[in-house]
Amino acid sequence: MKSLILTTAALALTAGMGMADTVRLGTEGAYPPYNFLNDNGEVDGFERELGDELCKRAELTCEWVTNDWDSIIPNLTSGNYDAIIAGMSITAEREELVDFTQGYTQPSPSAYAGMSEGVDVKTAVVAAQASTIQSAHVASTGATLVEFATPDETVAAVQSGEVDAVLSDKDFLIPIVAETELMFLEEVRLGGGIGMAFRESDDELRGKFDAAIASMKEDGSLNDMLDKWEIEGKF
Numbered sequence: 001m002k003s004l005i006l007t008t009a010a011l012a013l014t015a016g017m018g019m020a021d022t023v024r025l026g027t028e029g030a031y032p033p034y035n036f037l038n039d040n041g042e043v044d045g046f047e048r049e050l051g052d053e054l055c056k057r058a059e060l061t062c063e064w065v066t067n068d069w070d071s072i073i074p075n076l077t078s079g080n081y082d083a084i085i086a087g088m089s090i091t092a093e094r095e096e097l098v099d100f101t102q103g104y105t106q107p108s109p110s111a112y113a114g115m116s117e118g119v120d121v122k123t124a125v126v127a128a129q130a131s132t133i134q135s136a137h138v139a140s141t142g143a144t145l146v147e148f149a150t151p152d153e154t155v156a157a158v159q160s161g162e163v164d165a166v167l168s169d170k171d172f173l174i175p176i177v178a179e180t181e182l183m184f185l186e187e188v189r190l191g192g193g194i195g196m197a198f199r200e201s202d203d204e205l206r207g208k209f210d211a212a213i214a215s216m217k218e219d220g221s222l223n224d225m226l227d228k229w230e231i232e233g234k235f
Contacts, residue, residue, distance in 0.1 A: 022063055024064075027048075027064065030151065030152070032172065033231060049229075050225060054212040054216070070130055070149055076197060076199060077098070089193065093136075099199070101196045105194045105226065106233035107189050107190070108171060111173055111186070112167050112184070112188075113177055113183060113185060114158060114183065115182060116183075121165055122141050122142055122143055125143070125146060126144065127167070128154060130148065137167065137190055154168060155173075155176055155182070159182070170187065222235065
């Protein structure tokens with residue numbers, strides 16, 4: 001695991017937690033608009049704002065930890081942080097390892113993008129970030145999958161001609177397509193929405209965040225936040 005970047009959310013403690021207890025929220029910090037590091041090196045984005053609000057509603061003191069995507073679940077289960085909030089889609093395979101809250105987005109589209117029209121994504125060479133629902137989908141289609149550790153590397157591979165296309169969350173690709181020569185090719189809907197992940201032994205903690213997500217759905221603030229960050233998947 002690379003070095004940890006910690007930023008404290010100044011929030012109240014719950015009566016059930018000891019004064020020294022802090023909930024550590026793990027994220028990647030490299031997947032805008034969901035999560036990224038701002039110019040001050042702090043976790044920012046939709047999930048930073050969401051996580052801070054959920055901690056406030058659950059009356060928990062929280063701090064943020066960044067971790068590379070490829071080891072984000074192992075480092076949760078080994079105790080390096082207490083929850084994952086990192087654009088992670090809810091899938092049956094992941095539910096064998098961790099327990100999820102309800103989704104805080106609806107299933108939103110993934111999209112293929114390439115440098116030219118006419119790419120047959122079912123037979124092409126396609127880049128995807130490793131250990132994602134997109135990489136699993138590409139592998140199931142008969143296309144040639146090339147995996148990369150970060151989403152930025154998948155885009156660079158298309159731009160350099162190393163691969164024919166990239167498959168990623170459309171929300172991530174929209175600003176890139178707008179600012180580069182990349183163009184959208186096809187959309188697919190994958191997974192069961194995005195949720196927070198917890199160790200299977202942490203039902204009580206998961207329940208606090210689940211209730212907080214539900215309260216944001218009920219009062220409309222979750223949809224407002226999704227609109228603010230231009231993320232599809234409103235409730």
